[in-house]
Amino acid sequence: GQNIDQPTEMTATEGAIVQINCTYQTSGFNGLFWYQQHAGEAPTFLSYNVLDGLEEKGRFSSFLSRSKGYSYLLLKELQMKDSASYLCAVRNAGNNRKLIWGLGTSLAVNP
Amino acid sequence: NAGVMQNPRHLVRRRGQEARLRCSPMKGHSHVYWYRQLPEEGLKFMVYLQKENIIDESGMPKERFSAEFPKEGPSILRIQQVVRGDSAAYFCASSPREGLADEQYFGPGTRLTVT
Numbered sequence: 001g002q003n004i005d006q007p008t009e010m011t012a013t014e015g016a017i018v019q020i021n022c023t024y025q026t027s028g029f030n031g032l033f034w035y036q037q038h039a040g041e042a043p044t045f046l047s048y049n050v051l052d053g054l055e056e057k058g059r060f061s062s063f064l065s066r067s068k069g070y071s072y073l074l075l076k077e078l079q080m081k082d083s084a085s086y087l088c089a090v091r092n093a094g095n096n097r098k099l100i101w102g103l104g105t106s107l108a109v110n111p
Numbered sequence: 112n113a114g115v116m117q118n119p120r121h122l123v124r125r126r127g128q129e130a131r132l133r134c135s136p137m138k139g140h141s142h143v144y145w146y147r148q149l150p151e152e153g154l155k156f157m158v159y160l161q162k163e164n165i166i167d168e169s170g171m172p173k174e175r176f177s178a179e180f181p182k183e184g185p186s187i188l189r190i191q192q193v194v195r196g197d198s199a200a201y202f203c204a205s206s207p208r209e210g211l212a213d214e215q216y217f218g219p220g221t222r223l224t225v226t
Contacts (some may be wrong), residue, residue, distance in 0.1 A: 033214060033215075041219070041220075042202055042217035042218060042219050042220055043154070043202070043217050044217070045214040045215070045216070048214060087153065087154065098144070098156060098159050098167050099144075099156070099215065100156075101146075101153050101154045101155075101156065102153060103152065103153035104153050104154075
């Protein structure tokens with residue numbers, strides 16, 4: 001079967017660094033996405049990894065290890081507005097663009 | 112460039128009625144995806160369409176649900192004879208024609224409430 005696992009909830013302090021992990025088991029792999037979703041709003045794209053390594057984009061970075069079926073999203077200098085759900089999604093191999101989604105990690109940033 | 116548009120934003124239906132949800136993808140995008148999300152839960156894939164074609168409908172219930180993406184006009188998700196369990200947020204996303212690295216852009220969603 002296909003499975004994506006993320007922690008359900010995390011808590012961190014404003015100004016700190018937090019790492020949100022995602023492990024996946026899929027029938028193929030053609031890229032991993034991270035999205036942010038604030039309560040009551042639509043998901044918004046954060047990052048895309050298809051090769052092993054770290055992709056940095058401002059305060060957010062995303063890492064991928066294909067051999068381990070593992071990714072993490074790193075958020076630095078946390079701000080209150082970063083309180084949201086963070087969704088990990090994997091695209092299978094082939095031409096089907098369907099994404100397999102994790103249930104999301106709800107991050108609470110406290111002052 | 113306008114983003115993905117969905118309407119209505121909120122829809123209330125009585126049990127047994129039909130619900131029609133519309134999605135206009137971003138300009139130049141020919142791939143549309145529909146998702147359902149219950150409160151406190153993740154996104155559940157329903158269907159993936161290209162213009163005039165259903166590519167993958169593995170996440171859509173076989174009965175009462177249908178989707179289309181005609182050559183002209185928005186994509187439509189139709190739910191017939193709605194039941195209380197259909198109450199959820201329905202998101203539409205679109206992506207461009209070329210490239211597998213392209214991300215999906217989400218619309219604001221339609222909140223369906225069945226009374």
